[in-house]
Amino acid sequence: MGNSRFNIVSSSPEETIAAGEQLARHLGPGSVVALRGGLGVGKTYFAKGIAQGLGVQEEVTSPTYTIISEYEGRLPFYHIDAYRLQGDSDFSNIGGEEVLYGTGVSVIEWSERLSAMIPEDAIVVEIELLEQGQRNIQIRSQKI
Template identity: 40%
Template sequence: MKSISIESKTAAVTRKIGQAIGQGLRPGDVILLAGPLGAGKTTLVQGIAKGLGVMGSVMSPTFVLMRELDGRLKLYHLDLYRLEKMPEIADLGLDDYLFGEGVTVVEWADRATALWPEAHLRIDLEYGEGARGRRLRAEAHGERYRKLLDNLAAKFGDWR
């Protein structure tokens, strides 16, 4: 498993990181996000969406559980915040999204770790320095995602 970390001082930087991730995504990719409320998960997804060419605003699907957005690839944006029990999450039928032709990004992914494919990119976000500062730690599970992290490291000198 390869991992890299970065400090993001603003929401704009977090979106730029997400955009770089989105530009490198391919059909079937799965991005799992974890972190406390307000840590920047949706902000990162906004950047990922931009990198995928999604037009318009990207909002958290907390109350609808999933939003499907059109870009160069279909983006399936899931939010499991309102679900706390594995049976509830397992009954959603996520396989259509996880193994489809689009990209799946899951907020609060730590609530259903048993459901995710072995190969994925996991990003943990937490509060950093200052009111808008965030720390991101990305872990590549699988060769595909190791290459994605290598590309990110080349774009962002702050990644380590």
């Protein structure tokens, strides 16, 4: 993918899933995807798409109190929801670094809350609300 940035406009949850699915084709062992954007913008839908692209069969959900959920796909898939974390040390205590620097693919919702721990080569996906249910999905990659 190189050092790049591109935008996709999604008009439905299905299109957001499809965008995640496309991105999954560029991911490999150790990839980290940092998702940014407010409540309800579609971060979990995008994460569902990545999971589908990685061949995860189980449905990706957002359990209220689980920070790290692990799924089996062609690579181990970790869905991380940082919303309830109280800082970096909380995340370290539950084995966060091992996950982020391991050989699976990690996708992090509310990655802003973990900014110090996100690897420099993470792919950043910023989702913004447009009008009438549309979303602008900006994908930035540094060096993959």
